[in-house]
Amino acid sequence: MHGRMMFQPLLISNLLDHAARYHGDTAIISKNTDGSISKTDWTHVSENSKRFANALKNLGVQMHDRVATIAWNNHRHLESWYAISGSGFVCHTINPRLFPEQLIFIINDAKDRVVLFDKTFLPLITGVKAHIPQVEHFICLGAFDQDVADALPEVKFYDVLIAENSDQFEWPEFDENTASSLCYTSGTTGNPKGALYSHRSTVLHTYAICLPDSLNLSASDVMLPVVPMFHVNAWGTPYAAAMVGCTVVLPGPGLDGASLVQMIDEYKVTVALGVPTIWQGLLTAAKQAGSVLPSLQRNVVGGSACPPAMMKAFRDLFNCETIHAWGMTEMSPLGTSNQLKAKHRNLSEDEQFKIRLSQGRPPFGVDLRITTEEKGTTEVIRDGHNTGNLQVKGHWIISTYFGKDESALTSDGWFDTGDIASLNEDGYLYLSDRAKDLIKSGGEWISSVELENIAMGHPEIAMAAVIAAKHSKWDERPIVIAIKHKDAQITEEGLLEYFADKVAKWQIPDKAIFVEAIPLSGTGKMLKKDLREKYDSVLL
């Protein structure tokens, strides 16, 4: 016997309809590519989204066709990706920091028919255009621009299309399992692979990330997604913003600390989200600007481990609660987020802080387990110490990569994340490393993340990466590559001594190398693969 309740497919267009109907005058503030500010609201985002849906339809885009975006976080990008998914097309967000060869690979792999781009990325488009012949339309996200038209004669302009098209459009209704958007993994080895989300997985993920123990979002928030819309759909925040009807501040190209401080203070941002390297820049800039970021209640840190010193700085200097979260492209992305439980309330501040450093626990909809082997099914005991391969299962987790036939799962239906971690009795996740970043010294594993967290706790160190270097006796030994703060006096010996009372002696790095910059991936993570290539022979 079926329940006798209405059935409505879970569709992304419903989110925007809801925001327009119930939060129509809630502000959307957006920094344009030229640095100017646009102010709009959910009503106008919805209207423009419908205008753009009409424009795409008139261009002949069909159900399931891929429409790519290469753009900053701004209101045109927001309007267009609701138009794309809402119409039953697939919104393929592309990371503009990819190498041209990777860009060409993924545009062809996805068979994108249309590419939308911000003017900033015009050189990228003209550079790869000859290699992506199946792209039929290029649309520049802005007003008519002679320079763009000269460089790319067939280009269309978003603002012109918006002016030409009506805001009368009925979002089509279709199966909730229809594909909605496509993101490629960063692909540190081999070609990037696509994760193809569905309307259903996206809407369920959206419910979960809004929950109090996740990002705790509500209509009274002013959200600043610093994480780019091309990094797993800005972690799903533009969907969540429509679901709860909050104000969104879109930072455009202004991802440097000073621009972020200015946006947070001017628009009274209550919650901001990004990777640790972004927060490092913000901390320095806020101190320089003399701002204590009075409106900022919480910041969400994910993508890489949150260094304890960073969490402390946000707490002590800005009275801001840091929410540590973990996830990945294949998981839409949220897997866990960190909030305390009622039973932790009586713990000392230090003990609570220790728990808050963990990557957190899963919301309903994600299940975690740690296994002894990568493709194995034997579970490791949940005691907070024993580590193994982190595997996941749930409503918004990949089953098969885009364009591939073989399952991405273990024989019993779990996805192996490639992360090494432990779980404690309450399901709090402690990530020790990416499997490939672990250091194996004399047969024993050393976590690079743990050593990095220690190094970054040194007051004179701005950023640190720990990698394995080849060693004649121990096979591999840890070395630390670090950036000093301006005017810091710290020496190599000083930094290595700093580890002495914090880890076992055999885990202390063999060498510290000070550098001016550490290479970062397109999503702001330290590129340890590049560091290994450069430094892996320094101990030989």
Ligand code: AMP
């Ligand atoms: P991506 O798919 O590019 O978002 O990368 C996902 C990977 O980033 C995960 O598998 C982790 O290795 C890493 N990651 C994400 N969040 C965290 C976190 N809070 N702590 C440590 N590593 C993280």
